[in-house]
Amino acid sequence: MVALEARELTKCYLPSVPAVRDLSFCLAEGQVLGFVGPNGSGKSTTMKMLTGLLQPTHGQVLWCGAAIQRDLLQYRKRLGYVPEEPDLYPFLTGWEYLELVGTLRGLPRKSLTAKIDALLALFSLAPHRHSAVASYSRGMRQRIVLIASLLHDPSLLILDEPLSGLDVTSAMIVKDLIKTLGERGKAILYCSHVLEVVEKVCSHIIVLRKRRTLAYGHPSELMKSAGQSSLEHAFAHLVEGGDAAQAARDIAAVMSSV
Amino acid sequence: MISALKKSVCSSLEALSEKPFYRLLRHCVDRMFYDGAGSRTGEVDASIGIILAILAAPGAFVSLALFSKYGAFFLWFRAYYVKDPVGSLLRSGATLHFDPYTASLPDEYFFIVLSMVVAAAVALWKWDRLLPDRRDYANLAHLPLRSRDIFFANLTALLLLAALLSADINAVSSLLFPLLACGSREVFSYTALFFATHIVSVVLAAAFGFLGVLSVLAVLMSALPYRAFRKASIYARSAVLIFLVALLTTSFSEPAKIERLERGASAWSRFPPPAWFAGLCQSLRGIREPLFCSLSAAAIFGTICAFLVALSAYALSYRRSFVRSAETMIVLPAGGAIASHAFRLADLLLLRGSLERAGYRFVLKTLFRSEAHSLAWIGFTGIGVILW
Ligand SMILES: Nc1ncnc2c1ncn2[C@@H]1O[C@H](COP(=O)(O)OP(=O)(O)OP(=O)(O)O)[C@@H](O)[C@H]1O
Ligand SMILES: [Mg+2]
Numbered sequence: 001m002v003a004l005e006a007r008e009l010t011k012c013y014l015p016s017v018p019a020v021r022d023l024s025f026c027l028a029e030g031q032v033l034g035f036v037g038p039n040g041s042g043k044s045t046t047m048k049m050l051t052g053l054l055q056p057t058h059g060q061v062l063w064c065g066a067a068i069q070r071d072l073l074q075y076r077k078r079l080g081y082v083p084e085e086p087d088l089y090p091f092l093t094g095w096e097y098l099e100l101v102g103t104l105r106g107l108p109r110k111s112l113t114a115k116i117d118a119l120l121a122l123f124s125l126a127p128h129r130h131s132a133v134a135s136y137s138r139g140m141r142q143r144i145v146l147i148a149s150l151l152h153d154p155s156l157l158i159l160d161e162p163l164s165g166l167d168v169t170s171a172m173i174v175k176d177l178i179k180t181l182g183e184r185g186k187a188i189l190y191c192s193h194v195l196e197v198v199e200k201v202c203s204h205i206i207v208l209r210k211r212r213t214l215a216y217g218h219p220s221e222l223m224k225s226a227g228q229s230s231l232e233h234a235f236a237h238l239v240e241g242g243d244a245a246q247a248a249r250d251i252a253a254v255m256s257s258v
Numbered sequence: 259m260i261s262a263l264k265k266s267v268c269s270s271l272e273a274l275s276e277k278p279f280y281r282l283l284r285h286c287v288d289r290m291f292y293d294g295a296g297s298r299t300g301e302v303d304a305s306i307g308i309i310l311a312i313l314a315a316p317g318a319f320v321s322l323a324l325f326s327k328y329g330a331f332f333l334w335f336r337a338y339y340v341k342d343p344v345g346s347l348l349r350s351g352a353t354l355h356f357d358p359y360t361a362s363l364p365d366e367y368f369f370i371v372l373s374m375v376v377a378a379a380v381a382l383w384k385w386d387r388l389l390p391d392r393r394d395y396a397n398l399a400h401l402p403l404r405s406r407d408i409f410f411a412n413l414t415a416l417l418l419l420a421a422l423l424s425a426d427i428n429a430v431s432s433l434l435f436p437l438l439a440c441g442s443r444e445v446f447s448y449t450a451l452f453f454a455t456h457i458v459s460v461v462l463a464a465a466f467g468f469l470g471v472l473s474v475l476a477v478l479m480s481a482l483p484y485r486a487f488r489k490a491s492i493y494a495r496s497a498v499l500i501f502l503v504a505l506l507t508t509s510f511s512e513p514a515k516i517e518r519l520e521r522g523a524s525a526w527s528r529f530p531p532p533a534w535f536a537g538l539c540q541s542l543r544g545i546r547e548p549l550f551c552s553l554s555a556a557a558i559f560g561t562i563c564a565f566l567v568a569l570s571a572y573a574l575s576y577r578r579s580f581v582r583s584a585e586t587m588i589v590l591p592a593g594g595a596i597a598s599h600a601f602r603l604a605d606l607l608l609l610r611g612s613l614e615r616a617g618y619r620f621v622l623k624t625l626f627r628s629e630a631h632s633l634a635w636i637g638f639t640g641i642g643v644i645l646w
Contacts, residue, residue, distance in 0.1 A: 051400050076402040087396040091292035103281040
């Protein structure tokens, strides 16, 4: 069943300069949809429109067939969102932050406390749970944001580069978690630059370039249509990234020039 | 019985804290007290206890200093007055009344100025925290909360902060000052009236100061584009701060002016805001001078206006700063252009060597490295000028 639908989403921050143009797609329950594209191609802007944080200039976002604006509160109760930057309150401890988010989501105190403790332990943050967020590393903050998005067992997860800053173990956990949650029927939007992970966890992929949809389909279909053996190469081929090795050599040459 | 009552109070408090709105309110109060800018500028932010103690200190010290003016022992010691059993003080021989209501006008004026200036200065200091910012948006906007609830929680936190501050600034002086000033009277109702009118006027003055600064902030935020607001912010804050320091200086000249003009009416426009509240205080004490009536009308009207302007502009600017935050909020360093012109001018006229130039630049940029540091400098310089 289609859970989330984007219909011709367009966003212009400045008049007549679209950051995203005419983007349409459907996301079904149990589907993990990967969002890839070069820097500035409009991924985060799309994620913000899908969460209702940004009002699209044109187009609509539908949840279970109805526009999200019609009952934004109910929609947000079902939504878990990991923003691009974990901008947490530095004066709260990790535990307090999660308690704040859980309480504001209306979760009952007893189950909330137990859940926070369990998730903090599973994400290896238990020893730091009473330290102020100001003292956390980038990866620790990212883990806190991830936990905050999972506390209320959402049906829709929108993850904007959830692996950024995570260490190898945590990244592996999150990768497997996305897969597991997809299998359990959650609708997941996963935006990332790490194509190996996208290839492994996503059932479908959207490639954005210059604010438009360039390709949409199963990873293997994209590789086949681009005539490449890996998603990385297919992506480079699709977005006309050019020869990366040659670019690296050119940079080194510029650095050593007098 | 008592333990059951205690239990029920505890459980109802716990139930309340589980409610999203109250948790949000608590969070809004927390974010006003803690520096949100991160560790770099956090050093200027002191903890709540220290702030409250510092704010309460001037009122306490000044009240104690007034002991020499009002203490019955000192009055007697100076041989000016002898104690009268009816409650008024008589000069030996002639009947000269020592009337605390009239005699205390300069001190009353000082407490009103203090209350107003400190409340306004705190609003000025917490300027960036009074409106929700990008971080609030990033953390709260995607949660299932009505933006109305976030607005009211923030507003309630703001009013609670204002109430707490005015209580703190005036706590000691509100007790000591009436007791000292009316020490020569033995009629309780006399002291009670003095006490009540003092509290009303200092609290209203604090509210006026706080709401006045909030109005300036909110009107600027609603009227200017976001970038222009960020740039104008430090100049607006400095201007308000200079005005506050100037208000402090009026406590030396204004009371005498009020006493001289006691017979004039509709003169409120010739006096700064603290004088309005001093007039209100005297009116409430039953001194029916036309000047005091005019001043008290100005005080009441001014407070209501400040409240209405602050509330409506706050609602407008709140909408700008929070509801449309994702589109409009781009973090910018404030100012810079004027400073670089000033340095260039100084290079031409004064600073010849490159070491000198670099040294002055480094020292000045370090001293004025954030808005909080710049304001602290301006404030202390102003106070220094007054004392000098
Ligand atoms: N608040 C804003 N105001 C103006 N323009 C913006 C704003 N946010 C993003 N943009 C512009 O919109 C375009 C898309 O930005 P977006 O952040 O969505 O890209 P992205 O695909 O997420 O990039 P990245 O891979 O670097 O995260 C960019 O050109 C960016 O400059
Ligand atoms: Mg992005």
